[in-house]
Amino acid sequence: MASDTANNAVTTTPVCPLGEAQCPVIDEVMQLRQQVLTDPLTGLYNVRHFTAALEQELERTERTGIATALMMIDLDHFKRINDQWGHEVGNRVLRGTAACIRENTRRLDVQCRYGGEEFAVILPSTERRLAIQVAERVRLALQDAMFYVDDDSDQTIDVTASIGIAWHGMDQWHSQQSLVEEADQYLYQAKQQGRNRVCYADQDAHAVTVSQGEKALLHDLFVDEDSPDDASFDAGDEAEWDFDGQGS
Numbered sequence: 001m002a003s004d005t006a007n008n009a010v011t012t013t014p015v016c017p018l019g020e021a022q023c024p025v026i027d028e029v030m031q032l033r034q035q036v037l038t039d040p041l042t043g044l045y046n047v048r049h050f051t052a053a054l055e056q057e058l059e060r061t062e063r064t065g066i067a068t069a070l071m072m073i074d075l076d077h078f079k080r081i082n083d084q085w086g087h088e089v090g091n092r093v094l095r096g097t098a099a100c101i102r103e104n105t106r107r108l109d110v111q112c113r114y115g116g117e118e119f120a121v122i123l124p125s126t127e128r129r130l131a132i133q134v135a136e137r138v139r140l141a142l143q144d145a146m147f148y149v150d151d152d153s154d155q156t157i158d159v160t161a162s163i164g165i166a167w168h169g170m171d172q173w174h175s176q177q178s179l180v181e182e183a184d185q186y187l188y189q190a191k192q193q194g195r196n197r198v199c200y201a202d203q204d205a206h207a208v209t210v211s212q213g214e215k216a217l218l219h220d221l222f223v224d225e226d227s228p229d230d231a232s233f234d235a236g237d238e239a240e241w242d243f244d245g246q247g248s
């Protein structure tokens with residue numbers, strides 16, 4: 001707070017605790033930190049942050065016993081989009097995909113761009129059933145989203161993704177590397193089985209069916225009013241949730 005001696009009024013202008021002169025430096029440091037930890041194309045976290053965040057979450061699980069889930073997401077036949085529409089449109093699809101992933105996961109989840117058209121989401125404190133539901137939600141949102149070729153066009157591009165999930169928890173302890181490898185292995189399985197699907201260990205034994213009540217609860221959990229509004233992307237809020245079936 002700063003005092004205005006002319007009229008004795010007290011204003012609430014924020015004052016940098018280290019002194020005015022240092023504030024630009026702090027801003028610059030914060031911007032640099034942001035640049036070091038994020039992917040410039042999508043704004044999601046990069047692999048550097050992914051590695052640090054995953055290590056922290058695995059340690060938390062070892063302390064609390066509450067599972068951490070990892071979701072690896074890879075766009076299907078993305079090369080065809082680049083080949084047909086060009087690299088810039090491909091980039092646009094990657095940005096839209098990032099927005100879609102962000103909108104359909106929680107704030108505390110760690111959404112990363114893992115490589116070209118591969119994304120990773122760390123789901124802290126997330127047991128098996130919820131992680132499967134989240135993965136299906138992301139898959140359906142991508143499948144139903146409207147990816148426009150450009151701002152002035154009605155032409156849309158169909159996008160789907162394959163997703164692999166793995167857990168670190170009481171029933172299966174992992175190293176960081178083996179957790180990533182297992183999620184990648186199930187992602188590969190999803191590709192092999194025809195793409196646009198979610199795969200994980202013991203899938204048949206853990207088929208997820210979701211009641212209307214659970215769908216409503218999940219909807220409340222994930223809809224985020226502060227999500228970025230990307231004109232090239234429509235997450236398709238009205239998407240039907242069909243957790244029982246896999247994608248076509």
Ligand SMILES: Nc1nc2c(ncn2[C@@H]2O[C@H](COP(=O)(O)OP(=O)(O)OP(=O)(O)O)[C@@H](O)[C@H]2O)c(=O)[nH]1
Pocket residue numbers: 041074075076077078079080082086087088089090091094115116117191195
């Ligand atoms: N536009 C754009 N394309 C990228 C970027 N990074 C990687 N790619 C492209 O992503 C494509 C990935 O192709 P593939 O690895 O064959 O995978 P895919 O076509 O998605 O096929 P599946 O994964 O088997 O379904 C390649 O054409 C890369 O050039 C990027 O930052 N921008």
